Amino acid sequence: MDVSKLMAIMISMVFINNFILSKFLGLCSFIGVSKETKPAVSMGLAVTFVTTMSSIITWLIYRYLLIPFNMTYLRTISFILVIASFVQLVEMVVRKASPGLYRVFGIYLPLITVNCAVLGVAVLNSETFFQNGHTIAGSFLMSAAQGFFAGIGYLLAMLLMSGIRERLELIDVPRSLKDVPLAFIIASLMSLAFMGFNGFSR
C-alpha cells in the first residue's frame, strides 16, 4: 500500500469522480441541505464520518462473512442493514455522550441512512477492490480511503454550494428558477468547472 495509490484515490474521489458533481450520489441531501453554510458543513462532516466507518464495516462483512459463505448475492440487503443499525447506534451514543457534538452533526445522522452516497461507496468498494471473490492486496486501507475521500468530496461540494446559495439569497433571481432549479444550474456549472480535472495521469 503505497502513498501514490492513496493520492490517486484522493484525487479521483475528491475532484475527478466527485460523488455529487459527476456521479450524482447524495444529490438529494446536496440540494436539500445546502441552503446555508453551517448545516451544510455539519451534514458534510456527518457524511464523511459515516462513509468512512461504513466502508470499513462493510469491507469486514464482505470479506469475512459474505465471501467465505458464498453469499455475495446478499450484499445489498446486508450492507443496508449494517449501515442503518450502525448509524442508529452512533446517533444514540452521540446523543448520550456529547450533546454539543450531537447538535453539530448528530441531528443529521438519521437522514444519512438513506443517503445514496453511503451505500454507494460501500457497493463501489465491493466492486473495485474484490475480483471474483478474491481480495485485492491492500483493499482494506483502500476501501477506508475511498470512503473517507468520497466524504471529503461531498463536503467540498457542499461547502462551495452553500456559500454560493447564501450569496444568491439576497438576489432577485427569476421566480420560476428560485431555489431548487437554480441549485441544479449551479451544480451543473460547478460540474462543468470540475471537468477541468478530467484525464488525470499519475
Next chain:
Amino acid sequence: MADKLTVGTSPHIHGRELTSKVMWSVFLVLAPAGLAGVWIFGIPALKVILVSTLTCVVTEALIQKLTRKKIIIGDGSAALTGLLLAYNLSSSVPLWMPIIGGVFAMAICKHAFGGLGANIFNPALAARAFLLASWPKHMTEFINPALVHNGWVKLFSADTVTSATPLVMLKEGKVQSLAGLGLSYWDLFLGKRGGCIGEVCILALLIGAAYLLWKKYIWWQTPTGFILALGGLSWIFGQNGFFKGDFLFSILSGGLILGSFFMATDYVTSPLTRRGQLLFGISCGAIAFVIRRFGGYPEGVSYSILIMNAAVPLIDRYVRQKRYGVK
C-alpha cells in the same frame, strides 16, 4: 417599481464611475488583441468575434424584453462577454459554435442568476467549458499562423491547415523545448503561434492591461498572484527536474495573460478585498498548474478561474478587511 425595492448584492458603496464606462473601457482596451488575432489568423477570426459579440447582445436584449425588465444592453457588459468568449475560441470553429456559446453564457450563466452583478461564474469561461465538453474536436483545432502569413492573399482564404498550440505539443511530449517548436520567446510575445483568437498576442494584451491598471479599473493582486503562482510552480516542478522549468514559456504559451488580467479580475465573479484577490489569484495559478502538468487538458487557466469562481462567496466571507481599531 419592484426593481427599486430590491437590494442588490454588495458592494453597496461605489465610486462615480458608471458600469457602462468601465465595461466599454475594458472592451476598447481589448480591441488591439482582437485586431492582432485577426491579423494573425485572418478573416475567420473576425467573423467569430462579430458573431459572438452580436449573439450575446441580441440574447441579452431578448431576455430582458421577455422578462419585461429594462433593456440595458448599452452598458456593454453583454458585448464584453461576447468579445471575451470569442477570444477564447479558435478561429477555425464553425460559426454556430459562438452562437450556442453566447446564448448559453447569457441565458444560463448570467440571467438565470438574476442578470448583471448576480452571476457566480464567469459567463464567457463557462460557455467555453460548455463548448469544449461538447465539441472537443472543433475547440482544439487551431490555424497555423505561419501558413496564413505567406502573404496577403492567405488572409482572405479559408485555409484549414491546423496546428496544435505549444502547450499541446509539450503535453504530448512531441517537443521538449521552445527551440524544438521552431519558435522564439519573441514569437510567443507577438503571437506567432497556434491558439485562441485573443490569447496569442501578449504585447497587445499587456498594453490593454497596463491601461486598466493605471486607471485602477483592475488591481494588481489577482494577475500577479496568478502569474507568479503558475510560472513559479512550472519553474520549480519542471519537466526535466526541479528548478529547470521554463518560467517565461509557461507564461507566454497559453491563455494566462488574457485569463489573469481580463477574466480573473471580473468584478462580479472575483473577491471584493485585495487580500482575497491575492488568494484568488494564487489559487487559480496553483490549480492551473496542476491541470497543465497532471490533467488531461493541455491548458488549465480557464478551468482554474471557473473552479475558483465557485469559492468566491467563501473567500469573501472569510477574508475580510480588518475593522479599524479591532484586534
Next chain:
Amino acid sequence: MKSLIKEFTKGIAIENPTFGLVLGLCPTLAVSTSLINAIGMGVAATFVLLGSNIIISAVRRLIPAQIRIPCFIVIIATFVTINELMMKAFFPALNQALGIFVPLIVVNCIVLGRAEAFACKRPVLDSIFDALGMGVGFTLALCIIAAVREVLGAGTFLGFGLVKGFEPITVFILAPGALLTMGILIGIVNYWHIKLKTSKEITKAGCDGCK
C-alpha cells in the same frame, strides 16, 4: 373504483415523484443518458415499489411502529435483491449500463417514502394502485429527461439517428448536462405552476420529506 383511479393518477401528475416531490434524484440523473436505460430503470423501480408496497401493506398491522423503518428497509432490500438477480440473469447488458444504481434502488427515497407515507396505512389494493401510479410517474419523468438528453447529447432517439449532419451537444450526456436539464425542466414546471397559480411550486427537494 374511482378512488383507485385517483391513487393511480396522482403519482403521474400532481404528486409526480420527480417533478412534484423531487425525490430519487440520484438514479434519475445518473441513468437518464439514454431512453433505453431510463425505461429499464423505471421498470426496475416500479417492480420494487410494487413488491414492497404489497408486502408492507399486507403486514402493516404486524410491524411495531418503533422499528418500522428497519422493517421497511429489509422488505425493500429483498425486492431489490430479487430484481438485481433477475436483471443479471435476463438483461445483462442493461444491468451493466445501470451499474451500481441497481442495488441503490434500495435507498431511492421514492420507495421508502411510499412505504412510510402510504403503504403502512392503507389496504393492499390501494397500495398496488399507488405503487403503479408512482412507478409510472417516475418512469415517465425519467423518459422525459432521458429523451431531452439523448436527443441533444447523442443526436439519437431510442438509438436511432435523427438528423444527418447534426453534431450532438455531447455535454448533455455528461454530468453537467444532466444537472442542467433537470434544473431547466423543474424551472419549466415551476413557471407553469406560477402561471396557473396552483401554489405548488417546487421550493425544496430531497429526502427530508420521507425520513
